[in-house]
Amino acid sequence: MASKNNILLYVADASASAAFYATLLGTPPVEASPTFAMFILPSGLGLGLWGRSGVKPVPVAAGGGCEIGFKVDAPEAVDARHAEWLARGAAIALPPIDLEFGRSFVALDPDGHRLRVYALNEEM
Numbered sequence: 001m002a003s004k005n006n007i008l009l010y011v012a013d014a015s016a017s018a019a020f021y022a023t024l025l026g027t028p029p030v031e032a033s034p035t036f037a038m039f040i041l042p043s044g045l046g047l048g049l050w051g052r053s054g055v056k057p058v059p060v061a062a063g064g065g066c067e068i069g070f071k072v073d074a075p076e077a078v079d080a081r082h083a084e085w086l087a088r089g090a091a092i093a094l095p096p097i098d099l100e101f102g103r104s105f106v107a108l109d110p111d112g113h114r115l116r117v118y119a120l121n122e123e124m
Helices: 014-025 075-087
Strands: 006-011 031-033 036-040 046-051 067-071 091-099 102-108 114-120
Touching (some): 014 046, 075 102
16 A cells, blocks of 8 residues: 655644645745645655644644754755855754764754754764
8 A cells, every 4th residue: 555644734824834834845835824834745655734823733832942954965965055044034943063963053944843864974
């Protein structure tokens, strides 16, 4: 049985969040309405943005309680993606840094959802 997986983020304004992600990812959503947008990431994972006011049951958690990880091939790619996302207007919560697992930075979307770009150390 084949299935497609997705992650849903609850957002204050689905249209504004869709515009943010379209700019950040460099691609339009595959589906969009005033209350919902869906992007397909290069891995095939769907990233849905759902207007918080229409979700049943009502979500209780705010953005920032977890992260979406975007793995890149090399530490240099982390730095390049950081420069690209910064130029596209992303708020940066953590600039590029070397951590125990590899090089990484964290950006925030308009709702405070954390977006971590990382490259693993070669030993991992």
